[in-house]
Amino acid sequence: MTPRERVLVDARALAAALATDDGPVVLDVRWALGVTDGRERYLAGHVPGAVYADLEAELAAPPSPTAGRNPLPDPQDLQDAARRWGVRGDRGVVVYDTVGGTSAARAWWLLRWAGHDDVRILDGGLPAWERAGLPVEEGAVRAEPGDVVVTPGALPVLDADGAAGLAASGVLLDARAEERYRGEVEPVDPRAGHVPGATSAPTxxxxxxxGTFLADAALRERFAALGVTAGPAADVPVGVYCGSGVTAAHEVAALATLGIDAALYAGSWSQWSNDPARPVETGPGV
Structure with missing residues (x-):
C-alpha cells in the first residue's frame, strides 16, 4: 500500500468496502468555524451507515485562552466517543465532510494519534460520493458500540515552545489563509499575524x-517549494499549525500522502495569540 492509499480512499472503493461483511466504520464530520448545522445536514443525507461525529463536542476539549479554541480531547473522552461511533480496533475507519476533508482530517488525525492505524479520508468527501452516483440515506445511525482502546502518542504533537523551536530550526507551516498569516485580518483570535519564522502554506x-487532494506530483512540487521534501534527503523536521488545530490536520494528511511525517501544533494560533509573552510577526514572512 502506498502512502497515499494509507491516507485516502475514493468513493467507489469505499462503496465496495461497505458491501463486505467487515467494511469500515464511516464518520460524517461536517463542521465549519461559526457554523452549527452539521448534524442537521448529516440527518438530511449522508453516506449509508455513517455516524455523525461532532467536532467541537467530541473531537476537542472545551476551549480556553491557555489551550486554544479546539484543544485535544482527553483520551478517555475520545475513547468513549469513538466507541459510541462504533470504532473497533480490528476494523478500519473512513471519515468525510463536504469541504475537501478540511474538517474530517481532524478525526483522521485524532484517531491516528490515538493509535488506530487504519483510518482514511474519503477523497472529495460527500460531493465525490454523490458525483459517483452513489446513494445517500437520511436520519441518524446508531452504531453498535465499539471496543477501540485509545493510546495517545502515535503521531507527534508540538506545544508552543516546540513550534517556536521548529520555526527556527526546521519548517513550521501555517495552514491558514494568507491574509490571516500576513496579519491583514484576524476574525477570531486576539492578535493578527503568525509565529515568527513560520511559512505560509494555506490548506x-x-x-x-x-475538492479532491492534488496528485502526488503536484503536492510534492508544492511542498518542495515550501522547503519540505520527501525521500532520503528529507532530514528537515516539519510542523504545522492553523487557527485551532483543525485544518492543520489536513496539511499533516497531505504531507502523509507523500510519506512525510509532520508534527501538529495542537494549540495553534488561538493558543499562541492569547499569550502576550509570545512574539507575533506580520507581513509576508519567509
Missing part, C-alpha cells in the same frame, strides 16, 4: 477544484 492549496 486549501492542497486541493484540486473538485
Amino acid at each position: 486549501t492549496a492542497n486541493l484540486a477544484d473538485d
Whole structure:
C-alpha cells in the first residue's frame, strides 16, 4: 500500500468496502468555524451507515485562552466517543465532510494519534460520493458500540515552545489563509499575524477544484517549494499549525500522502495569540 492509499480512499472503493461483511466504520464530520448545522445536514443525507461525529463536542476539549479554541480531547473522552461511533480496533475507519476533508482530517488525525492505524479520508468527501452516483440515506445511525482502546502518542504533537523551536530550526507551516498569516485580518483570535519564522502554506492549496487532494506530483512540487521534501534527503523536521488545530490536520494528511511525517501544533494560533509573552510577526514572512 502506498502512502497515499494509507491516507485516502475514493468513493467507489469505499462503496465496495461497505458491501463486505467487515467494511469500515464511516464518520460524517461536517463542521465549519461559526457554523452549527452539521448534524442537521448529516440527518438530511449522508453516506449509508455513517455516524455523525461532532467536532467541537467530541473531537476537542472545551476551549480556553491557555489551550486554544479546539484543544485535544482527553483520551478517555475520545475513547468513549469513538466507541459510541462504533470504532473497533480490528476494523478500519473512513471519515468525510463536504469541504475537501478540511474538517474530517481532524478525526483522521485524532484517531491516528490515538493509535488506530487504519483510518482514511474519503477523497472529495460527500460531493465525490454523490458525483459517483452513489446513494445517500437520511436520519441518524446508531452504531453498535465499539471496543477501540485509545493510546495517545502515535503521531507527534508540538506545544508552543516546540513550534517556536521548529520555526527556527526546521519548517513550521501555517495552514491558514494568507491574509490571516500576513496579519491583514484576524476574525477570531486576539492578535493578527503568525509565529515568527513560520511559512505560509494555506490548506486549501492542497486541493484540486473538485475538492479532491492534488496528485502526488503536484503536492510534492508544492511542498518542495515550501522547503519540505520527501525521500532520503528529507532530514528537515516539519510542523504545522492553523487557527485551532483543525485544518492543520489536513496539511499533516497531505504531507502523509507523500510519506512525510509532520508534527501538529495542537494549540495553534488561538493558543499562541492569547499569550502576550509570545512574539507575533506580520507581513509576508519567509
